[in-house]
Amino acid sequence: MTYFxxxxxxxxxxxGLPYFAFPDQMKKMVVIxxxxxxxxxxxxxFFLMLAGLGVxxxxxxxx
Numbered sequence: 001m002t003y004f005x006x007x008x009x010x011x012x013x014x015x016g017l018p019y020f021a022f023p024d025q026m027k028k029m030v031v032i033x034x035x036x037x038x039x040x041x042x043x044x045x046f047f048l049m050l051a052g053l054g055v056x057x058x059x060x061x062x063x
Contacts, residue, residue: 019026033041
């Protein structure tokens with residue numbers, strides 16, 4: 001469970017980094033994302049989940 005909480009914390013750091021480093025650009029990106037239709041957002045989210053699953057698989061296989 002400690003490992004899982006550590007991973008969640010690391011994800012939060014990575015997710016928060018663009019907002020901290022580039023707040024003005026992130027505001028523009030949020031406006032662009034809000035203008036997309038649901039299908040495009042769903043497709044993008046699915047791609048990100050598959051990419052994340054691939055990263056996890058490769059890291060587990062390598063280690």
